[in-house]
Amino acid sequence: MMVVSGTGNLTTLAQASDRPANVVRVTHQQPEDQYSSVLSEPNFQHRDRHHRHDIPVQFLGINDLHGGLDTSGKAYIGGKIYENTGNVSRLAAYLDQAQRQFRHVHLSRNTFRVQSGDMVGASPANSTLLAHEPTMHALRAMKFQIGTLGNHEFDQGLPEFNRILTGGRPGKDADKLIQRYPHLASKMQEVVANVVRKDNGKQPYGYRPYTIRTVRAHGRSAKVGFIGIETTELPTLTYERNYKDYKVLDEAKTIAKYDRILNAKGVKAVVVLAHRGVQNNKTSAWGNGVDILQRVNKLDPHNNVGLFVGAHTHMYGNALVGKTHVVQALSSARAFDDTQGYINPKTGKFSALETHVYPVLSAKADPKTKSNRRVARIIKDANRRVAGKINAVIGKAASTEAIKQASTANGESPVGELVVDGQLFEAQKNGL
Numbered sequence: 001m002m003v004v005s006g007t008g009n010l011t012t013l014a015q016a017s018d019r020p021a022n023v024v025r026v027t028h029q030q031p032e033d034q035y036s037s038v039l040s041e042p043n044f045q046h047r048d049r050h051h052r053h054d055i056p057v058q059f060l061g062i063n064d065l066h067g068g069l070d071t072s073g074k075a076y077i078g079g080k081i082y083e084n085t086g087n088v089s090r091l092a093a094y095l096d097q098a099q100r101q102f103r104h105v106h107l108s109r110n111t112f113r114v115q116s117g118d119m120v121g122a123s124p125a126n127s128t129l130l131a132h133e134p135t136m137h138a139l140r141a142m143k144f145q146i147g148t149l150g151n152h153e154f155d156q157g158l159p160e161f162n163r164i165l166t167g168g169r170p171g172k173d174a175d176k177l178i179q180r181y182p183h184l185a186s187k188m189q190e191v192v193a194n195v196v197r198k199d200n201g202k203q204p205y206g207y208r209p210y211t212i213r214t215v216r217a218h219g220r221s222a223k224v225g226f227i228g229i230e231t232t233e234l235p236t237l238t239y240e241r242n243y244k245d246y247k248v249l250d251e252a253k254t255i256a257k258y259d260r261i262l263n264a265k266g267v268k269a270v271v272v273l274a275h276r277g278v279q280n281n282k283t284s285a286w287g288n289g290v291d292i293l294q295r296v297n298k299l300d301p302h303n304n305v306g307l308f309v310g311a312h313t314h315m316y317g318n319a320l321v322g323k324t325h326v327v328q329a330l331s332s333a334r335a336f337d338d339t340q341g342y343i344n345p346k347t348g349k350f351s352a353l354e355t356h357v358y359p360v361l362s363a364k365a366d367p368k369t370k371s372n373r374r375v376a377r378i379i380k381d382a383n384r385r386v387a388g389k390i391n392a393v394i395g396k397a398a399s400t401e402a403i404k405q406a407s408t409a410n411g412e413s414p415v416g417e418l419v420v421d422g423q424l425f426e427a428q429k430n431g432l
Helices: 088-106 133-141 158-166 176-180 251-264 288-299 373-390 414-429
Strands: 055-062 073-077 080-085 111-115 195-197 210-217 220-229 246-248 269-274 284-286 305-309 316-321 324-329 335-343 350-359
Touching (some): 055 210, 088 133, 088 373, 251 269, 284 316, 288 305, 305 335
Parallel strands (some): 055 111, 269 305, 305 324
Antiparallel strands (some): 055 335, 073 080, 195 246
């Protein structure tokens, strides 16, 4: 979804297209999110003896980071409210904690860290003024392996996003802050199945429609396929110049197509990383992600999509749509999702999955969990680099009186008037 850039918390707005259309009932097969930590989750503390011969797998996911390196805000998860959640150094610590716990229980390294788009864009100054490269540094430090495109990856054009993704050097006309910042590849593999170039029908920049990874346990192996999906609303969410060279194909048809291709390659455990929203309460689930999955099930009732990691609407989601688990973890590093389960090595299919969303608690709320030092240094360095620019005095108010929330006699916002007056002044100064 589109949000306004700024240095404060990101505001969640539900688009009309993400209001309930086809509402599905939440089944009791998916436990409700009642715990603030994976260390307290009952079913994650032991190996299921019914699956002792299966291969354990874990998927740790985030969505809509929006360069929120050190933003904070409320997190609404499973009917509970958590205060002051966020900060990527805290997120990194919780991801590490979840992965260690999984490895301890299952003696397994079959963990995948994934993201479903909008890692950058509509971001605070410590990411934006450095061309979002601190965010790429943080994702690299957190060892994210696979991701897909959101609409905000197109904000400055896909060539610029690909530059920061791969650690390329900026153009000579870039701001000195950007020129001087270290340029490092994120080491993430970008998958996007439904964005293709108009001139040749292929994914841009060598991105793949899917990727296949191998998991192992007990001397046996299986394959997991990851399909990336962009929102078809992209043309309404960015400038025409940013998408004019690309086609965005129908999400459901694309998922069904590549699920069949993966199945033909012997991949029967499929994960979709989609920049499409899901949302639910105790009884119902809805959103474009739900609609898409229902269409996929009609196109191919025998599909093997076991997990759908959603994004875009910044909402909490954790439900079961047909046989597919759908999950979405808010935005701006306020939460993450942890999906654990098993793959049957004989069939290659998921034999069990359980998904949960957990808050990224503050150090005050959870002092026992220490922030990741490496990621904390990335944040501190970014803040230091942009401090001079964001703290520069560019003007002074005519009055020292506090700006009030009440509307003016014309029904306008005093803050809005201040912003517009500033924009008008700059426009007139430049002869516009």
